[in-house]
Amino acid sequence: MRIGIIGKPSSGKTTIFDSLTGKDATEKKGHIGIVKVEDERLDKLYKFYPESKKINATIEFVDIPGFNLRDENIKNVDGYLLVIGAYMQPEFEIEKEVREIQEEMIISDMAAIEKRLSRIKKSRITPDIEQEKKILEKIIPALENGKTIYNLGLKEEEIQKISGFSFLTLKPIFVVINEKEGRKGAVYHYQEIPVLTICGELEKEIAELPEEERKSFFQEMGIKETGVEKVVSAVYSYIGLISFFTIGKDEVRAWSIKKGTPAVKAAGKIHTDMERGFIRAQVVHYSDFISLNGSLKEAKAKGVLRLEGKDYIVQDGDIIEIRFSV
Ligand SMILES: Nc1nc2c(ncn2[C@@H]2O[C@H](COP(=O)(O)OP(=O)(O)O)[C@@H](O)[C@H]2O)c(=O)[nH]1
Ligand SMILES: [Mg+2]
Structure with a gap:
């Protein structure tokens, strides 16, 4: 699972990325960070095999600077975390920011479909291509009406069929409101899109603290759930991920797959x-x-x-x- 962090300049993408992938990231290379998914069940299973290696499921985050549709990183993800820089703008409209991004994505997907369809016109139609054409023709009116492919309710086998296109609007979007300290607790909604509120600066500080100090810091600040926990649980529930385990004397491991x-x-x-x-x-x-x-x-x-x-x-x-x- 790979999630791309997108948003306007200075919205706090890198700050949020650092807070998500800070000390806990098992690996961090430039703008890609791999984050462990904490799971109590895995910890309990590990107790039966103390000699083995414990391996958590992971989520990869990619800090994508700017929203450049030609950037390969934009396509090569399973979902987007759209950061809205609320800390610098007291008034913001979630809907507007989401729409702006979605409209660019829609245009890009539309162009890819048109290109493919004009190719198909010139080629010999096999049953396989016929099937692909049908799906693409079903998508067009939805995109024209400003809808995303993600919300089209395509069947799993239809999605499989068009997976090679890496359509942008086929990937879920999560919204992260990068909020000022002290303004947290506000609840935002935007249609069916999960909207999380995170104080990027504060979370980054927390992520930089040594593990032992973090717990007491949480208590002092009255924090129940860190930004990472919020994001990971939103990703799991919105994308519909579940975990299965493999156990043995070599390793005890959690894997995430789609329901x-x-x-x-x-x-x-x-x-x-x-x-x-x-x-x-x-x-x-x-x-x-x-x-x-x-x-x-x-x-x-x-x-x-x-x-x-x-x-x-x-x-x-x-x-x-x-x-x-x-
Ligand atoms: N006060 C405050 N500053 C922030 C917050 N988030 C980011 N910044 C600052 O805004 C600037 C841009 O943030 P950055 O994460 O690099 O934005 P990016 O361009 O979206 O990657 C940096 O100087 C951050 O320290 C925040 O929640 N509060
Ligand atoms: Mg940045």
Whole structure:
């Protein structure tokens, strides 16, 4: 999962990026930062395998300077965090700022579709191309009416079919209001788009504190949730992500996938060989595993450890082992 941070100059993109990817970022290279997704369940699973390595699920954030549609980073993300610099402008309109960005994205997607359709006109129509054409022709009127592809309610297989275009409006947008200190607590709404309020400067200071000091700082300031926690939980719920786990003596690891992902695709997330040579997924749910004190043997005896086929829809909290052969 990769989220691009966009917005006007000086809105606070880099400040927010630093606060999200500060000390906790496992890796930080220039304007890309990888952030660990905290999960208590993973910590509990790790206790059964203390010799192993604990690996959290991650979200990548990209600080995108300026909104240049030719910037490859703009396309190469799964969603956008649009920063609105409320700290410097007491009056701001979320709707206007979102619309401005969306309109540019719509124009860009529209141009890509028109280019493709005029190519298709000149080529031999195979059933595959016919199908693609149908989807593109369904998208056009929506874009013309100022709607995004994301809100069009396309089926998963239709989205798959057009994934090669990297359409900008197919990606979700989150709004972050970069608020002045002391003005926090305000609640904003904009249609169905999640709007988070973060005080960038303050969050950046927090991110720079050593771990031990952060807790007491939170208490003093009355902060319940940090900016990172807010953003990560918004990304998970709005994009519809769930986590599954793999456990063993080498590593205990959390993986994030979209709700509704079949076992064979989840396997592919771990390793392409596992998708290619998929045989079965051995599955036990986290809650069963914990209530049986981490005993896979007990889980098997109780019938909660089972073998599932490639179409099994992975559930949040499933602990999975892939049987495969290549
Ligand atoms: N007072 C205040 N200053 C901020 C805040 N966020 C950013 N700034 C300042 O505004 C300037 C531009 O911020 P920056 O994050 O670089 O904006 P970018 O151009 O969107 O990346 C910097 O000098 C920041 O220190 C904020 O919440 N409060
Ligand atoms: Mg910047």
